[in-house]
Amino acid sequence: MTFENDNRVDGIGKMLISSRSLAEYQAMFALTDDDLSVRILDCPSGAADFTSAVSNLGGNVTACDAAYFGNSPDNLATIATSETERGNRYVRAHAEEYEWTFFADPDEHQHVRQHAAQQFAAHVRQHPGHYIPGRLPALPFPDDSFDLVLSSHLLFSYADSLDHAFHLDAITELMRVTSGELRIFPLVAIGSAEPYSQLVELLSELRARGIAGRNVGVDYKFQKGASHMLVCHHE
Numbered sequence: 001m002t003f004e005n006d007n008r009v010d011g012i013g014k015m016l017i018s019s020r021s022l023a024e025y026q027a028m029f030a031l032t033d034d035d036l037s038v039r040i041l042d043c044p045s046g047a048a049d050f051t052s053a054v055s056n057l058g059g060n061v062t063a064c065d066a067a068y069f070g071n072s073p074d075n076l077a078t079i080a081t082s083e084t085e086r087g088n089r090y091v092r093a094h095a096e097e098y099e100w101t102f103f104a105d106p107d108e109h110q111h112v113r114q115h116a117a118q119q120f121a122a123h124v125r126q127h128p129g130h131y132i133p134g135r136l137p138a139l140p141f142p143d144d145s146f147d148l149v150l151s152s153h154l155l156f157s158y159a160d161s162l163d164h165a166f167h168l169d170a171i172t173e174l175m176r177v178t179s180g181e182l183r184i185f186p187l188v189a190i191g192s193a194e195p196y197s198q199l200v201e202l203l204s205e206l207r208a209r210g211i212a213g214r215n216v217g218v219d220y221k222f223q224k225g226a227s228h229m230l231v232c233h234h235e
């Protein structure tokens with residue numbers, strides 16, 4: 001089964017396999033140069049160019065996503081292009097949901113995301129071993145395989161389709177594979193400017209599992225209300 005056929009999630013018709021850029025990741029997750037020098041997992045990585053860009057800088061990044069099941073690198077390259085166009089159509093149709101500062105306008109959004117999709121396409125063809133199929137809440141990595149795990153635009157973004165138990169189990173699993181931090185962005189659902197309604201309950205449940213989480217403001221400004229990441233540590 002490819003994720004394309006999975007009807008559990010349909011935030012923008014069906015879940016977008018998006019292509020955010022390195023600059024977006026740096027801003028969303030407040031990444032420093034030191035952060036980029038450790039073992040990083042990007043999950044879900046979609047068609048983002050983070051793995052390509054950081055690998056080209058000499059970093060150690062693994063990409064993991066459910067969309068990598070059953071899709072060849074050529075398929076993924078094609079999907080990245082078409083999904084970038086689909087995402088840009090959504091942004092143009094819902095321009096009022098976004099702040100136009102990080103991107104000046106929908107044309108710049110399209111240009112940046114197309115470039116990221118192209119970088120992803122080239123890298124996944126040349127280095128397919130960096131792109132590991134995986135479906136939360138179960139990941140194919142041993143405990144503590146990474147020092148930093150980044151997770152953007154799945155948890156909380158699709159809270160209308162992914163239930164609370166999924167959020168709790170997915171965060172627990174993402175924490176299992178990191179010896180250090182997990183950073184999740186954003187805390188709001190697509191089309192909403194309000195933080196995940198069960199966040200207080202979730203933080204309490206995570207604490208019972210030995211995981212401490214705190215909200216940290218970031219400089220990335222695009223979706224209205226999406227101004228914080230959740231940073232999790234082992235207690």
Ligand SMILES: C[S@@+](CC[C@H](N)C(=O)[O-])C[C@H]1O[C@@H](n2cnc3c(N)ncnc32)[C@H](O)[C@@H]1O
Nearest residue numbers: 017018019020044045046048066067135136152
């Ligand atoms: C909106 S994209 C975000 C991709 C990337 N982080 C970015 O910001 O460009 C959401 C991704 O989540 C992936 N996905 C959905 N459910 C998943 C699951 N249970 N486990 C892993 N990946 C999943 C989808 O295939 C899709 O690529």
